[in-house]
Amino acid sequence: MGARSSTSSRTSRATRVLAPSSVAPWVRTRLRAAPGAACALALLVAFTACLAAAFPRAVDRYEDAGLRSAVTKAPAERTTVQFYAEQSTTELPPDEWESALRPDTLREQYARVLAAVDRPLVVDRAQSSYGVRTTKPAEALDRWLPRPSGLPANVSLVAQNGLADHARLRQGRLPRTTGSVTPRSQAVEAAVTTETAERLRIKVGSVIHVPRALREPLAVRVTGIVAPREPQGAYWSTQPLLRTPSLMRNPQALPPANTYWLGALLLPPDAAPVLLGTQGGPERYWQLAPATASLNARDLPGLSSSLASLLSGPGLLAVRQATDPAAEANTGLDTVLLSHQRLRDGITPLVSVAAFGTGTVAAVVLLMAGGLAAERRRTELALLRARGGSLRGVTGRLLAETAVVAVPAGTVGLAVALLAVPAPRHAHAVVAATVVTLLACAALPVRAAARHALIRVHGAREDLTSVRPSRRRTVAEVTLVVLALGAVVALRRRGTDGSGSSDPGFSRASGASGASGTSGSSADHLVSLAPVLVGIIAALVLVRLYPLPLRRLARRVGRLRGAVGYLSLARAGRTPVSAVLPLLALLTALTTAAFGGSVLAGVADVRERAALSATGADARVESLRALPAALPDQVRRSPGVREVSPVNIAYDVNPDDGAEPVTLAGVDPGSYASLARRTALGPFPAAALKPAGSPRSDVLPALASPSLADRFGTRPFSVRLDDGSLVSLRITLVRETTPAAPGADFLVVDRSRLPGLPEPTAGKTGPTTLLVTGSHLDGGALRMLAGGNADVRLRSEVLARYVDSPLQSGAERVYTAAVAAGAGFATLALLLALIRSAPERTALLARLRTMGLTRAQGRRLLILESLPQSLLAALGGTLAGWAAVRLLSPGIDLTTVALATATDSAPAGPHLRTDPWSLLVPALAVVILTTGIAAAQAWWTGRRSSVRELRVGDPR
Structure with missing residues (x-):
């Protein structure tokens, strides 16, 4: 009766523990019972969530910076969207033409042109401009202007808005008009830039005479010399002639008498009607400079659509309705965007490889952490199930217990990522941190549910030598093999595919007539998973083959003298089936590290070869x-x-x-x-x-x-x-x-x-x-x-030019950080595996010491026991990395990633090659770390008494 009453009492207590009303006491009790494990889980979840949330934001940052850098470094004459209406193509009466050139009319039309621009394209109004200019330079009649080969200097007349806002007055005053200027006016005022004044020898008060048909020459008096506030801004650089005169070459004349100067005279906007009286073919123009600070890589499809609309779609129709039915549009911004898209498409798959590899290893570590917790509490959970605890109740309480720790930790990791890596988008970071948190919450309950679905007091052996693969496992492995082969074939078939010219005159930037569409994301997930799948297949194959050589070696070693060798092989052969997870983490990390190291080494090699090919030596002096x-x-x-x-x-x-x-x-x-x-x-x-x-x-x-x-x-x-x-x-x-x-x-x-x-x-x-x-x-x-x-070029200087794109340098930094994080997670997976087996190893050494095993033999036993697994991981990782590089190299062209401009090319070998250091160093690190931890454990155990270890190890 007493025994029955005691059993009934324990059962009722277990039932009360699992009652819904006792959720909070259960969670609080378990957290107090193992605060160290809770803190370790919180740190792991916070760190993993921080990395997962920071990755998409870092990618957004370098992609946005790369796009803005590409637009900023391109000449403004290419990136500015230009609309123009020539006099010869517009059917307007002469009196209406004079009115059309007035500043009020142009200002109103400019406002309507701005309204025709659709987002996400944003106009930089401070650098945009409008006005009237001559399209045909006129020969100045004044002989005091420089004539380098005897030909007279030519000038272009420009009446552009906002001169006072974009220039500093150096000498004289800004030009102005007196009264109403008409095509019949005899004189106007103008300003020139400091460069134009210096090269054409123009001073304040100089008068330049421009010939006109059937009239007296137009006298243009220079009243001021100005210096541009932002010489490289779109206001001055869309038409470089405004700022800098050019020494032109007449193709119809024979050298040396075939060069002449071409400069611009800056008229006030009110003087624009005077251009109608010249033979320069005046035209109205509206120039829209893009706001680079508002450009985002995620908006590339929308930017292309906006440009296409302005060049040959509804946007151009709206501009023509606002300005002139014959207005035309031109820009080179679409080619700049297309060039950036091609560079981005070449870089994104490589970065995705590192992301998927590191993400896989991190997921394995979270699963291993849950498995370690489940193994540590196996006896407790089995007892609860044996005493009547339901599977739903046990897993629910475990889920609540884990969520109390993981959810706040994931929130902290997300907050740190949001603060540490500024970026406009938050959704991807939130999703990544949420996935990490959910995986951490579900690892322990799912593992416990799978293990304790059936109530068992004593479990069977679960080592590699006794458990045979099931049919489901075989089907899963075959599926992964098919996926890996498909990814490899897709990447091997993957191929990689901008030029612009600059004209010193008032020629329009050449570009495609329509904007090219761009895809939002070029990285195929299956392709990016190829190295990870290669590592997974290698892990599954090695786990299947692992027991075979151990059995044969154990038979041979068993015939030798001494028990250490045989015991170590026997212990290695009884590695639990759950060792697949740490092996999978190690092989995935080693494969990703080998692939990433080969990519980085290949990029450096391509740059070195390209720089050497460009100079021919370490330095080149040429004339x-x-x-x-x-x-x-x-x-x-x-x-x-x-x-x-x-x-x-x-x-x-x-x-x-x-x-x-x-x-x-x-x-x-x-x-x-x-x-x-x-x-x-x-x-x-x-x-x-x-x-x-x-x-x-x-x-x-x-x-x-x-x-x-x-x-x-x-x-x-x-x-x-x-x-x-x-x-x-x-x-x-x-x-x-x-x-x-x-x-x-x-x-x-x-x-x-x-x-x-x-x-x-x-x-x-x-x-x-x-x-x-x-x-x-x-x-x-x-x-x-x-x-x-003489031109002097150093190979080091040429090499430095190849990394001038934030897209390239940012991708390299993210890739390196991802590979380093993967290595850290792989090390953590190895430590978790060793921590899981540490109590059993400690108890084993204690028992063997009572039988006469010395401390030196104990160290050798643990080291030899860990060597097969570490050598398996090292060899498998090296082979998987080598196979991944060899299989995937034909589909990866590193030239796009390595070289800054599309015109640069490497002389040979732009494809991915295996890097021996990337293959061998991580593998050796795994062996050294594993054996070092085993030796340290043996040393520490040897210093302690055997009684406590035996008491702890007896239940096992």
């Missing part, structure tokens, strides 16, 4: 004419210089076949062959440029590019040099690249046998180019030696 003959020796004595290779280059040498001209380089065979060998840019033997027969042979051997080799074959041919002399050549070597002529069809010959190249200087022949090799070269010293007529 169109001959350099001083003593300059090579002076450069050799400069600090850091190891060797100088002099080269004579002629860029427009005409072959005897009359086809396109080629680049001919005369080199010193010895130094140039050494340079080509060190730089790996088409290495060749120096003797190949020496004649095979007589040293005085008339036919010179030449090294050529493949296209020229196909063009001329091996037959002798002649080329005519700049001085008119003919040189006979025969192609004996073919190379893809050469240091002297990057990116061009080239011929390389021995310069000592090349007459008349280059021009003689002071009775001696000097090179036109110096290719300098060395370390820590001083660019300033080289420029000082070369003088002002």
Whole structure:
């Protein structure tokens, strides 16, 4: 009766514990019982939620900064949306034309043009402008204006609004009108910029006469000289001629008498009607500069739609209704947006790979934390189920217990991310933090529900050597294999695909007639998951194969003397099935790290090769004419210089076949062959440029590019040099690249046998180019030696130009941070796995010590027991990383990510390659960390008494 009463009492207490009214006491009691575990879970959830919420905001930041940088760095003549209406295309009576050019009319039309712009395109009103200008420059009649080749200077007349707001008065006063200005007015006032005044020798009070048909010339008196407040702003840079005069070339005149100056005279807006009396073809214009601060990468589709509407859609129709039926629109902003979209499309999949990899590892760690908690409380939960606790009641209380800790921690992590990474959008961050919090809340209840669905007092063995894979597991693994293969094929088929010109006159920026549509997101999730899926498949395959070699090794080691080896292999073979999770975390992290490290190393390699190809050496000193003959020796004595290779280059040498001209380089065979060998840019033997027969042979051997080799074959041919002399050549070597002529069809010959190249200087022949090799070269010293007529380029300076886009640098930082976070989560997963098995290992050592096991043998036992798992993870991670890189490399072109501009190109090898350091270092770190923790545990256990460990370990 007493025993039955005691059992009934315990059952009633368990029932009361699980009663709905006791939710709060249950949660409070459990949190007080294990405060350390609750704090650890809170820290893990807060950190993971912070990283998850910060990632989309960091991506938004660098994408927005990249878009704004692309628009800011593009010339304003390309990014400004320009509307114009020429006099010749508008059917208006003469009296109405004069009224149409008045400032009040233009101001009203400008307001209507602004209203036609649809969001998300926002106009920067401070830099936008409107006015009237002449489209045909007029020859000034004044001979005091500079004439560099005898041709008279030309001027364009511009009446643009807002001159006083965008310029500082340097001399004189701003121009104004007296009375009403008409096409028949004889004189007007104007202002010029400081650059125009300096180069055209204009002073305050100067009068410039502009010819007119059937009338006296128009006298334009300069009353003021102004300096632009923002010279690079759209107000001055949309038409650069407003700010800076240009030295133009007349294609119909023969040199040297074919150049003349072209400048702009800035008239007050009230003087615009006077342009009708000139022969300059006046036109009205309205220029809308985009507000770069309001540009967001997420609005690219909307921006393209707004531009398309303004260029050839409803927006243009509204502008024509507001201004002139013949008004036209033009801009290059659409090409800038398209170029940015292509760069973004090339970068986004790579960043997504790191995001999915790190996210997978973080999810595994959260699941492992829940599993560790469930394992720690396995006896407690089994007892509750045995005493009548319902599965719903137990899991509900566990969910409430976890939510009390995880929800506040996730909220704190989200708040930290929102404050640390400012960005306009919050939804993605909130969703990411919510997913992390929900996963943390559900890990423990789901694990407990799966394990305690059936009430069992004693569980069966659950190690790798006894549990056989089920059919469901086989189906799941086959599904993952299919998904991984599909992702790999999609990424291997993935391909990657802006130019603009600048005209110093009043020509409109060339651009596409319509805006190109852009997709909101180019990253296919399946493609981005490919490396993660490769790691998952590797983990599943290794777990299936893991017991086989352990069984064979255990049989062989069992025949040897000593029990440590056999015990360690037997213990390793009895690793629980749940070890799949830490192995999955390690393999995913190692695969992502190898992939990410290979990407970063490949990007650096592409930039190095592109910079080396652009300069041909560590530094390049180049001039169109001959350099001083003593300059090579002076450069050799400069600090850091190891060797100088002099080269004579002629860029427009005409072959005897009359086809396109080629680049001919005369080199010193010895130094140039050494340079080509060190730089790996088409290495060749120096003797190949020496004649095979007589040293005085008339036919010179030449090294050529493949296209020229196909063009001329091996037959002798002649080329005519700049001085008119003919040189006979025969192609004996073919190379893809050469240091002297990057990116061009080239011929390389021995310069000592090349007459008349280059021009003689002071009775001696000097090179036109110096290719300098060395370390820590001083660019300033080289420029000082070369003088002002030579161009000096350092490879380090060219390399720095390739990372001028925030989109590239931001993506690299986010990628590096994601890989580092993945490594941290993988380490945490490894620690959780070791913590889970620590009590069992401690009890094992205590039992074995009572049987005579020494402390040294205990350390060896734990280290040898951990080695198979760590070696499995290291080997599997290395193979998975190598396989991921090899499988996915054909579909990834790193040129877009590595180089800042679309015109830059790497000479070879732009695809992803395996980086040995990225493969081996993380794998070795896993082995070292695992064995180090095992050794530390053995050392710590050896210092303690065996009684307590045995008491703790007996139930196990």
